[in-house]
Amino acid sequence: MTSPFVRRRRLATELRTLREQNGMTADELAGRIYRSRMTVSKLENARCRPDVRDIVKIMKILGVTGEKFDEIFKIACDAADRGWWDSYGDAMGPRQRMYADLESGAASIHEYNQFTIPGVLQTPDFIRFIIEMAEAEGENAFIADRLVEARLRRRAHLLGTDGPHYEVILDEVVVRRPTAPPRVMLAQLRSLIETATRHPYVTLLVLPIAADFTGRLLPKSAFFLFGFKDPADPPLAVVDTVSTDIVHTARDEVMRYNQRYEHLRQAALSGAASLGLLADAAGDLEKRIDSSP
Structure with a gap:
């Protein structure tokens, strides 16, 4: 749609x-x-x-x-028009509804995330743990089961035959720093590898910690670039901040984020090397799990 x-x-x-x-x-x-x-x-x-x-x-x-x-x-x-996300109301939250809406009509999505696993690539157990942490800090007002269900519907669209071309650049810190219990994190890393390997329209790149970014500015926030099938629908840049999402439609702003993304892509590992790094991170985590009492 x-x-x-x-x-x-x-x-x-x-x-x-x-x-x-x-x-x-x-x-x-x-x-x-x-x-x-x-x-x-x-x-x-x-x-x-x-x-x-x-x-x-x-x-x-x-x-x-x-x-x-x-x-x-x-x-x-x-x-x-109304999409499937509208039926979730507050159970899904306005920010996730907006992303589901944008994803529904996107021909391409490019994402950079330096803080966490992208929402549409998170496993159910990882999502539930994040919800638990948000509830513990008094930040979550959503229904957990419905939130997980909605996130998985977004994932199903993304990975479906009619889904967009999706490329994400993750900072190495995202896959190296544990943000969930060890076994949940291990399953999440394995899921990332499987998704990037099995789905031809999904590309996962890792920006290594050792990448030389001299002379360039690292983005301060995660952001998305959306392209659409109808050329009359202008591309968007969406910046993900702690409390809100900022939507840029002005040509110069979108171009600025496109340039930043290209700089990140040039500094990132290749697709094959990125999968290798993910496999190494999963292997290291598995060894720590096996050696723990």
Whole structure:
């Protein structure tokens, strides 16, 4: 399916451009469609699911006809669509719903993560441990079983025949530093190796600790680059911070993150060497488990 999130942003741009070309203020347009100015503002800033009937009214008022009318009508229908993630509501959390939405329409996803195993590659036991840690610190308000189920649905889409091309660069620290009980971490490392080996559209690269990054800036946060099938849907860069996700759509911002990703890729190990490092990390962890009392 097409990502409703992406289409809402595209619809917002179309509506704002058309209104301004017609020399009409947001207040004037709101009055013509018998809605509040806030409604128009939310539509033009992609902050709500559109009512297609309102979009049709707006297009008629702004004199949109023919192929342009059909194009925007289709965008509005896509923007108003609901995905499987909407049925999870608060059990899934707004941040994970946004990623599921973006993934649903993506043709390619590139991710850099220097802190943890990517969510869509986490095993059920690893996910449950992370949830337990969040609950212990009072940070988790979600239903564990539903959260795990939703994460696994995202994974199923990613690894399915219709899934996107997915490439992730992990900092070596992510696979070397234990962030879960030893046996859970070992199973997680083995799962990463199996996923990257078995699925042709998944590429896993490791940025080694010894990589020479002199003259370049390491990103301060994990980030994602999303590309979409329709060339009219602009690519996005999403920066993952502690408390929120920052979505960049401006061409120069997206280009900046593309350049940073290319620098990371150039410094990362090859696919084969990355799998070798993962195997070594798993082997080292297994030896520690076997030698522990």
